Amino acid sequence: MSDESSGKAPVAELLMLIGGEFRKSFDGGWIDVENPTNEETVYRVPQGGAEDARLALQAAEAARSEWAAMPAVERGRLLVSFAGKIRENRERLAGMLTAEQGKTYELALGEVDVSADFIEFAAHGARRLEGDILPSDNPDEHIWIHKVPYGVCVGIAAWNFPLALACRKLGPALTAGNVMVIKPPSETPAAVMALGQLALEAGLPAGVLNLVTGGGSTMGTELVTNPITRLVTMTGSTATGQRIFGMCADNLTAVRLELGGKAPFILLEDGDVDKAVEAAMVSRYLNCGQVCTCSERFYIHDAVHDEFVRKFVDASAKLKLGDPMDPETDLGPKVNRHELERMEAMVSRAIEQGCTLALGGKRPEGPAYGKGYWYEPTILTGATNEMEVMREEVFGVVSPIMRIGSFEEAIRLANDSDYGLSAFLFTRDMRKIQRAVLELEFGEIYVNRAMGEQRQGFHNGHKLSGTGGEDGKYGLENYLEKKTFYVNFGD
Template sequence: MVETDGGVEHYRMYINGEWKDAISGEKENVESPTNEEVIYTVPKGGVDDAKLALETAEAAQPAWAAMPAVERGNILIKFADLILKNKERLARILAREMGKTYELALGEATVSADFINFPAQAARRLEGDIMPSDLPNEHIMIHKVPYGVTVGIAAWNFPLALACRKIGPSLTAGNTMVVKPPSVTPVAVLALGELAKEAGIPDGVLNLVTGGGSTMGEELVTNPITKLVTMTGSTKTGQHIHRAASDNLTEVRLELGGKAPFILLEDGNVDKAVEAATVSRHLNNGQVCTCPERFYIHEDVYDEFLEKYVAEVKKLKLGDPLDADTDVGPKVNAFETEQMAKTVENAVAQGAKIACGGKRPEGAEFEKGHWYEPTVLTECTNDMDVMREEVFGVVSPITKISSYEEALKLANDCKYGLAAFVFTNDMRRIQRAVLELEFGEVYINRPMGEQRQGFHNGHKLSGTGGEDGKYGMENYLEKKTFYVNFND
C-alpha cells in the first residue's frame, strides 16, 4: 500500500500478500528525470528481505502448482483486467519515474496486461508428449512441470512490461515468483501488488521486492531456493548473473543488450524507412534494446534518406513527458545522459560529423533534468565505438554502403545479435536475410515492435532463452520422462 510523507509517496514491498518495509528500515529515493526532485520512496531491501520473499514463494508453490492450470489462468486473466482498469494511474507513475511520454506509458500498461493475458489464456494448452517405446506394453510420456520458485529481474526502460512479461508465463506454468524491479524505476511494479491481491493471486505466489543488485539481487540469484532466473538488462549484468547462478546450476534466461543494424537498400521505400527509423530510434528516448543503433544506407538513396531523416528528427519536440505535445522526454538519469554525450564526443573525435543535435537543449525548462537532443551522425565507419557499443539513446550513426553484401558483412560484424531492420522489395534478398543475418529478431519493411505470439530472443551476447509465445512458455517448464510398463 501507499502512504505519503511530506508530499512524497512511499511504496512498500509486497511479500506473502502483505506490504512490508525493509527489515533494516532503510529507504531509497526515486527521482524525477524531468526535474531531479524526489517523487517517491521505496524500501531498500537487503539479503534478509530477499530470503523472506524466497521462503514465502517456496511455501506457496506446491498448492499453486496443484491448482488446475485453467484456474490459475482465470486468476491471471482477472489480474490482467485490473491492470487495464488502472492503466492511467500506472502510466502516470511510469511517465514520472522513467521519463517516457504519457502516451507511451499508456501503451506500456496495455502491453503489460497483454503479457499476462496471452499465456493465461493458453493455460489449457500446456502440452506434453506420448511416444512409442522400444519395449512391449510400455509407453513413454514426457510430462512438463514447473521449476518451482522463479526470480524475475526487470530493466528500467520498460519496468512494468518486462515484469509482466515474466510474471504471466511463469505463474501460468505453476511456478511462484519473486520480482525485483530496478532501483531507478521501481514504483509501477510495486503498484502491481495491490492488483494481485484484488485479483485473488494467493499470498506468496507473487512477491515484489526492492533493493540493490549487490545485496538483494545477489541473494535472489544465488540462493538455492531459486530454480530459475529470468532477467532483462545489460549484457554485463547478465554475464554476472549467469556466473553467480552457476554454483547451484540454476536455470538462467537472459534478454540483454543490442546493437540493431538498420539496412536500407537501393530498392527500398525511402519514405517508409524514414518513418520507421524516426519512430524506432526515438521511442522511449532511444532507450529500447531493439532500437536501430547503426544505419547502413545504400549510396543510391543515401542523400534522399539523410535529408528526409534529419528533417524529421529536427521536428521532434523535447519536453515534459506528461505534456501531450512531447515526442521525446528526458533520459532516465544523469549517468545515462553523460554516457550518451561522451559517445557523441568520442565519435566526432574519431571522424564522425554532426548533422543535427549533439548537445544538451537550451532553455529554462531544461536547466534541471536529464536532457539530450536527438542526434544524427554521418561519415561513420564500422570501427568507431558508436557503431560497435550500445548507445541506448537518441543517437543515429549513419554509414554509406554500396551493396547488400557489404551491408550484411557490416551488420554481422558485431558482438550483439538481438534485432535488425531491412528495407528492400527484393524477395531474394529478404530470404537471404532470413538465413544470413545473425540476429534473433528481424523487421522487414516495418518499424520495431514484437508481438505476443512471436518469440523475442537474442543471439550472441544479446542473451539466452527468449520470451513470448509458445516457445517463451517452454522456458518456464522443465520435463519429466516416465517409462510406464504395463506388463502383467
C-alpha cells in the same frame, strides 16, 4: 525542510510485498526515486537486503506446491482477473511510469496496456500446456514427456519498460505453475511495486507473487544464488547478465537472459526511402531511444544515402522535447544523469574520430530544460564500423550512419558485432530477404517495418544479446522443465 513545508506534494512510499503482506526492509532504509524531468524525488521504496530476499524466497517456496497443484485453468482465471485490475488502474500506473522514467504519457499508457496483454495472453494459454506421448521400442510400453514448473523463479526487470518487462515474465511463469519473486530496477520501481495490491485484489494466493526492492550487490545476489531459486529470468545489460549467468553456476540454476543490442538498420538501393525514414523515427526515438531493439547503427546504400539522411534529419528536427505529460511532446528526458553523460561522451568521441554532426549533438537550451536530463536528437554521418558509436550500445537518441555499396557488405558489417538481438532490413527484393533469413545473425528481424514484437511471436537474442527468450508458446515453454516416464503396462 519537509515536503509539506516546502509546498511540494508528499513523497509516496511503496512497500515490498512478501508472502501476501506489505513490509518495509529489515534495516528500515529507503531508495529515493527521481523524476528525470525535474530531478525531484517522487517515490520511495524500501532498501531491501539479503535478509529481505531470503524471506521473499521462503514465502514463494511455501506457496509453490499448492499453486502448482491448482488446475492450470484456475491459475489462468486468476491471472485474467489480475490483468483486468491493471487495466482498471491504467491512468494511475501510466502516471507513475511517466514520473519515474520520463517516458511520454501516451507511451506509458501503451506500456500499461501491453503489460496487461502479456499476462492475459499467457493466462489464455493455460489449457494449452502440452506434453507428449511417444512410442516405445519395447512392447506394452509408452514414453510420456511430462512438463512441470521449475518452482521458485526470480524475475529481474530493466528500468526502460519496468512494468511491461515484469508482466512479460510473471504472466507465463505463473501460468505454468511457478511462483515468483520480482525485483524491479531501483531507478524505476514504483509502477511494478503498485502491482502488489492489484495482485491481492485479483485473488492471487499469498506468496505466489512477491515484490522486493534493493541493490543488486546485496538483494540481487541473494536472490540469484539462493538454492531455493530454480530459475532466473532477467532483462538488462549484457554485463549484468554475464555476472548473473556466472552466479547461477554453483546451483545449476536455469537462466533466461534478454540483454543488450546494437541493431543494424539496413536500407538497400531498392528499399522504400520514405517507409524507412518513417520506421527509423519510431525505431530510434521511441522512449527516447531507450529500447533494446532500437535501431542503433545505420547502413544506408550509397544510391539512397543522401536522400535518406536529408529526410531523416528533417523529420528528426521537428521532434518536440518537453514535459512528457504534454500530449504534443515527442521526447522526454533520459532516465538519469549517468545515462545522459555517457551518451554525450560517446557523441564527442565519435566526432573526434571523424563523424560529421548532421543534427543535434548537445543538450537543449532554455529555461524549460534547466533541470532534468535532456538531449537533442542527434544524427552522425561518415561513421565507420570500427567506431565505438557503431559497436557499443548507445541507448539514446543518437543515430550513426554509414554508407554501404552492396547487400553483401551490409550483411558482413551487421554481423560484425558482439550483439545479436534485433535487425532491420528495407528492400523489395525477395531473394535478398530470403538470404537475410539465413545470413543475418539476429534473433528478431524486422523487414520493411518499424520495431514492435507481438505477444504470439518469440523475442530472443543471439550471441551476447541473451539466452532463452520470451513471448508466445516458446516463451511459455521456457518456464517448464520436463520429466520422462517409461510406462510399462504389460503383465
